[in-house]
Amino acid sequence: MSEQHRPLISPLPKSWPFEEAAKLSTHVGAREVTADRPALLETGYGPSGLPHIGTFGEVARTSWVRQAFTKLTGLPTRLLAFSDDMDALRKVPDNVPNQDMLRQYIGKPLSRVPDPFGTHESFAAHNNARLRSFLDGFGFEYEFASSTQYYEGGRFDAALKRVLEVHDEIVAVIAPTLGEERRATYSPVLPVHPRTGQVMQVKMDAIDPVAGTVRWTDEDGETFETPVTGGHAKMQWKADWAMRWYALGVDYEMSGKDLIDSVRLSGRICRILGGHPPAGLTYELFLDQNGQKISKSKGNGISVEEWLRYAPAESLGQYMFNAPQRAKRLFFDVIPKATDEYLAHVAKAKTLAAEDPALLTNPAWFIHKGEIPADAGSPVTFGMLLNLASVANAETPDVLWKFIQRYDAKATPTSCPMLARLVDHAIVYYADFVRPTKHYRAPDAHERKALADLAEALRGLEGGEVSPDACQNLVFEIGKTHGFEPLRAWFGCLYEVLLGQKEGPRFGIFVALYGIAETVALIEAALTRNEGAVA
Template sequence: PDNVPEQDMMAEHLGKPLTSVPDPFGTHDSFGAHNNARLQAFLDAFGFDYEFKSATECYTSGQFDETLLQILERHDAITGVIKPTLGEERRETYSPFLPVCGKTGRVLLAKIVETKPDAGTVVYEDEDGSLVETPVTGGHCKLQWKADWAMRWTALSVDYEMSGKDLIDSVRLSGRICQILGGEPPEGFTYELFLDENGEKISKSRGNGLSVEEWLEYATPESLALYMYNSPKKAKRLYFDAIPRHVDDYLTHLEKYGDQDEAARLENPVWHIHDGSPPDPEGHVTFGLLLNLVSVCNSEDPAVLWGFITRYAPDATPETAPILDKLVGYAIAYYRDFVKPNKSYRAPTDMERAALDDLVAALNALRADADAETIQTEVYEVGKRHDFEN
């Protein structure tokens, strides 16, 4: 992928399993281990109860061996499922098995010239033209992905699998292979594609989408859960401008929950997001209001923002409103990275400068305990004293 560092180093390892590629980020033993760690960190952050399985370990430890030997025994039946979906040239050489070269460690898209079920091996044509016999077990071969998917379903007794709309045909083919192996294809759910801000399909190699980690830098996990919950069978744009709306939509649903009857609560997304026990709402300060407040104050100091918030909601403090306190931090981060860099300023005209000086003097002359209506009236009077069109 072109959105990771160390491109020259990565190019040297093209064709190898990711667990055999050095980690370009320098944090783990391999690129595969790095990706696995990120997946597990995501699952941990959302409290998933899961058992992690490494495909490399399953191949090399022998956990997949029994199913791999079944695939070898039923090689012709399985290739018969896939070949009609391939072009003429690829159809001539297709096999579900991809030998791993013992010399280079690369996964070879090599022609399989013979299968030997009794020996548990295949014979393939190496890059130098020689014929090589290798076991299909013990990590000496990998599987092409549709067969690999079916093999995992069978070997690991997978009973539920979600997949994107673009994989509908692949699910069907892998399901047929699973049945050939004597397995039962899992129940499935097909979700629509995620699009970038331009309505284009998000590409892992281009990195043109918004990652889960990036979303969580600027908003709560609950807002992301709401984004995922809404319209799973419709294509959705996943980009930064979607964040504020989903934060406020979540707060709105949370506010409504307490006044709803049991049937309506079951239709409320927060019931599902919080496993039937959503927290109490904390007030009526929206994320949009916080973003406007940060922008107007031009401050990244939470204490400054809380000074205004407590004027608006006197009972709210960081201690009594922890959700709101988190939203203050998220609003500052969003302002810092997306609003502030795009702000443009100009020098005031002579008339505007005079009006601003007049406003400062008028506000300084007010009593310290002046209420909001008095302040607003004074601001309005200053505006009337100067020749503004609006």
């Protein structure tokens, strides 16, 4: 191992970004990594539809690998967010306006398709801007790259000529994976029709590596000779991916499970060109509420904007950090859990010294780029705020703050900015998802007696200061006294009868926040509401 690549920290922290950073360090090997030639990490984006949350996830995860690599080696890096905006528009997305207009441009490069929203010079420019706006808002450090600009600006010219030199070898790699009809006409080169602007999938009549041109015939029988340089042609996407790795010297790129075969084929083509395929992680796919893969064109799952309506951006980072090699549902019900996981990791990180190795396994260290802000975290969980909103039918933040400040008089929107954000999000999430699904059930005779005893025991605590732990112990004792086995059946009763939901908070903290008198009133109201009705 060269001195340059000797790890700065040992042993390797047990988190997936550091495992990927070690792979990247091995990949760059003995070559000298300098400011002029840093380790290059890349993410890809196909702007055929609006940016979705999976696109963000790839940039976030790659950024964390980059952060870990820097910590591990001290070497310089670049992150290139590459947009394949010279790809042809193959179909009209379901979730955009002016679809009839877009249908007229099927087959043309996305960068030459008018913007259906009417705000940018092209459809690709609109979607690229949406992507960059979010990435900038989240504070990612990256360089944006446009396929169109790289093709038209000559950045790929030398690599494209190299493609012509090994054209038949590339065809030999891809052809066995194609159907008989497509195999007969396949070429890695897609010339752009000089008159129609269509990206053409046609058989090459002749390849001239010296001149850097291809000869082909369109469906009307007219023959053209097209240079592959200067944006007059582009590559089929597997060859395009490989050509980009080769031309730019990409060291690391992750991709989804659905692209495993494509990564393998592109890697073979990259080697044929004379390059080295990048290291990378294969991540699992995100699934919507029906178990279907999320899609930019379908617009299923959750959008970035929707997530940020219901929870802070840090919670989205937490969700993306968790187990990237495991398939995960991506629907609205995952938001509260991800939010509270983030808060728990922040709380843990704040107990660790800067030099503590455990900090490097904490997701908050990655989400906050290695430095946890002093005002990060919250004394109240998001789940608890949702439960407070539920029992209080809260429609404004003021309602929640009344309970919070009785629990912690020092808590204000200024002193607890994250809590203030969570309060605002909780009001919106409660209105859209909790209130419409609330369903109170009647307690059975056994549960009625236990609830009545709980109300009586709590009433005896009124007027004094009682800790959340004391309240929790009291609730436990009532459940044990009334023979609930297992005890979670008792807590299930509390949630379903009092809160109208299947799950709920640590009840002692809930009582401390909501108030003893208010909790007694809540129990009595439930018993009165269901008087005479036995489940």
